[in-house]
Structures are given as C-alpha cells and as structure tokens.
Amino acid sequence: MLDQSEVAFNELRHLVSERAIKGETMLLNMGPQHPSTHGVLRLLLEMDGEIVVNCFPDIGFLHTGIEKNMEAKTYEKAAVMTDRLDYLNNLGNNLVYCMAIEKLAELDVPPRAQAMRVILTELQRISSHLVWLGTHTLDLAAISVFWYTFRERELILDIFEMVSGQRMMTTYFRPGGLWRDVPVEFEEAVRQFIDIFPQRILEYEAMLSENPIFIERTRNIGILNSKDAVNWGVTGPMLRATGVPHDLRKIDPYMGYEQYEFVVPTHTDGDTYARYLVRMEEMRQSLRIVQQALEKLPYGPVRSNNRKFVPPPRSELSTSMEAVIHHFKLWTDGFDMPEGSVYVAAESPRGVLGVYLESDGSPKPYRVYWRTPSFDNLQVLPTLAKGHLVADLVALMGSTDFVLGDIDR
C-alpha cells in the first residue's frame, strides 16, 4: 500500500526536473484549501528556495459532471445548471446556452429581450470584474479595496434579484427571450448605478494605479506575449493585455452589440499590471454599453412568439385550447429540437465562452460541451510562473481571474 504523497509523486515523475528526483529542489503543495487559489485548485510547486522552478496545476476538485447531467435533462431544465458553471458570470452562461439553442432551433429573440440581455450581461461583467479586483488586491494584502468593490457589486446583485428573484443563480434568460419582463423599478435602479459608478472606479484607481507597492507587486510579473497567448488558447482580458484586440462583441456581434459604441481596451505589456489596466477600462466600457442600451431600450414582447419552443402566456390558457396543448406539451415533454450540431461563442468576463450543442432530435441535448475560458487561461499558468517567487505566483493567479467552477464544470 503506497502512501498518498508517494502516489502523487510517482504520477508526476515524468514532469518534474532531474533535480527534484535527486532532492535538490523541494516539492511543495499549495492548495486545495489555500485562500489565494480562488476556489479549490491544487498547485504542486517545485521550488528552488523561494523561486518556482515548475508548477503543476491539479484541477477537478469542483467537477460536478454538469455536461453529463445536462444530457439527462430537457433543454429548459438543463438551463438551470448553466448558472452553476462560472458562478461569477451566471447570466453570461445563460446567454450563451440560450444562443446555442436559438441557433440550432432558428428561434427569434425580440429586440427588447436582446437589449435587456446586453444590459444584464454587461452589469454581470462589471460585477465579475469587481470580484476579481477585490480578491486580487486582497491577495496582495490590500484589504480595503475588497470592501469597496463588494459594496458596488451588491448594488448589481440587487438588480439581478429584482429581475429574477435570485442574486446569483438567475436562470433569467430562456430560449427565445427572457423569463419575464423586468419590473418598473429596474430602469431607475440601473440609472442610479450608472450615476454613481464612474466615481467609484476613480476611487479604486486612486487607491491602486499609482500605488508604489501595487506597481512593485504587479509590473513585469508573469509577462505573456501574444504568440504564446494564442498558442495556449488564452482569451479575454489576458489576451487583450498582450495587444491582441480580440473581443467577440466587436468581431462577431451577437444580441445587437453592433448598435453600441464601445472600445476594446488593449495593452502591449502583457504583465499583471497590464491586465489590471485592461480590466479597469473594460468596466468603463461596459458601463457605456449599459447606458446606451438603456437609452435605446425598445418596448415590446420579451419572448419569442414561437409556440413550439416558448410556452404561451398564462392569460391565453383560459381561452385557447391550442395554448393549453402547447403549455402541457412544453412543461411535460419539453420541445423537440431539430437534429444537428452547432457551436456558439460569446465574450464572457474571462474570455471566449462557447457551447457546442449536439441534438439527436429528442427533447434532451445529446451532448453539451462547454468551452470555458478559465480552462485555457489556467493552463498557461505554469509557463508564466516559472522563475517567479511564490508571492508573485499569488499575484499571477489573481490576475488570471479563473473561476474553478468554470474550469472543472
């Protein structure tokens, strides 16, 4: 019977350097309960003194078999699981899943629903970046920023609660539109947020951008060049911080993003500080999009009128036999999808979030594959970490902004 640590070492024997086998370098376990690993990530570090020689991420602690589970549920029921993937980007996950269904079923989305999806996902992007900023600086021992960012995040979560009844697990976007229209207080709440938030970003920047300790801890740490970034499949702010202006909202606009004016912020340094600057600017741009979308917000229905996929409104049930049949069919069987497979991608706060959806014509998805951005963004971590101190590895992990729920699925 082998001891557990020996098993772990034997498994990794082909990865570590000769020096580790001779005992010149030390193997050190970081996580899975380490607070700066943002969830349950285990890193096996090969250390030479305090310098990281090699780093082996061990993932899967948060694997919940969501892809397998989705295969056993109807399309509408499986939508609930999408919230649980990347738990800082719930609405974004809902969106890309609905987009895949809409593409496969050729289902229309009314303009009001599209605009509302844009507003809510952009708010979600801001709230996700706020969590990143708070925890990233917390890892660098600047506790106060955390309290400020979580104060603003709470305002956004209140808006989500107002529209969907849930702060985080929203499932608000449904195939063909939204669950239901937003309450009347919604616009006022978003306007209030738009009014106060620009000032708050300035507050964060006043605390960090020129702060010598913050700069010392982030500049020239974990430099990634654009060639490596593309080769490793890195997307999102991490890729944009290397100078590649890759943003699906601009390149391949969905949900009417082409109507809104915004800039894709990039930076050429590719280090941790550059990633900080890119994300800060992204929050401003998201706010701009929210503002424009709110001004142009059209009136009208928020769900498609296609009764084969979207249940009829309650009011019709008492007058129309057809509506009763559709209601019954959709809530017992679910809808029948056309046979085929599609791949749809959207820009999540972390990068390209894609869904590969395959249908065999039954009401349950045959295969759902989530192309999650954190999976690739974490994979590049060993390349970045080599030669840095452990303390810098913590900064690096913070600026990668991965979510383990997104990686492990």
Place this chain on the structure above:
Amino acid sequence: MEMVQDMNNELGSPVSTLVERFGADVQEFRGQTTLVISPENIFDACQVLRDEFSYDFLEVETAVDYWPQQDPRFHVVYQLYSIEKHLRIGLRVPLSGHSPSLPTLEGLYANANWREREIWDMFGIRFEGHSDPRRILMPHDWQGHPLRKDYPLGYEEVQFSFNAEEIDRNKPYAEE
C-alpha cells in the same frame, strides 16, 4: 446574412484544399462548415490549416459518443479559429469503439494538452504521443469514463429479478 456569405467565400480555399489533399467530407449546417477527416490525416490537416491558412487558435477539442453504434462509436470534434481573419472551421474525426486512439495535436496547439487529457478522462480515447496522459478532472484511480453513453448517471441501477442478469452483464461499466 451577408456575413455568412463572406465567410463561405473566405472559407472556400481551406475547404477545397482539405478536400483535395485529405479527401475530407464537407458538411454545412446553420451557416457553419464542418469537415469530416479520417484519424490518420487529422494532424496533417491541422498543420495545413495552421500554417497555410492561419488557423492558429484551437478553440474546441472534445468528443461525442454514439453508443451503442460501434463503427464509428466516437466523433472527436475540433473548432479551429483564425485570430487574424476571424474565421472558424469545424473538424470531425470518426473513431471506432475498439481501443480508440488519435494522434495528439500538442505539437501544433499547446492548449491541446489539457483538452486531450480531458477527452481521455471523459471518453477513454487515447492520444498517441501525448506528453502527459493522465486523468485531469476525475481522481487518478477512477474506473470508467463518465461521459460515455453507457456510463450511468451517478447511481447504480436497482436490480430486480427480471433485469438482474442484464445489469450484471453491463458491469463493470464502460471498461476500456
């Protein structure tokens, strides 16, 4: 609509090249192009796409199980993306259910490393020449490959006298 048209024209030359050189099958569905390629050609096809047509970004690599069908039982699905031209192309590789294996793409796209480990973990498809063929999401001593269609959804089927034999026959689930 215009954009789809453009994409088809732009895609024209890589598609015809792959059809010519590797005898690929072309599928069009909802404006997305997918090429069906045999397992022995996949590495060369990806190399051509990467070097000649700037498909430098491996966006998706996953598999689909068509059990109980055995030949082909699996399809390995790729989506390659060109950062420069903003174009996407799909590839599918049919694989037989008997000890399925495929050449690794690690030499072309670095992030294929984890994606292929995940496919091995979830579907039991081997990647020849892979530098680190371990499980990735499941524990290292796990039995079976969870995303296979003959793998149960997290519970044991209850045995009654009428189906006891049939369930016994299917155990252990999804052996390699």
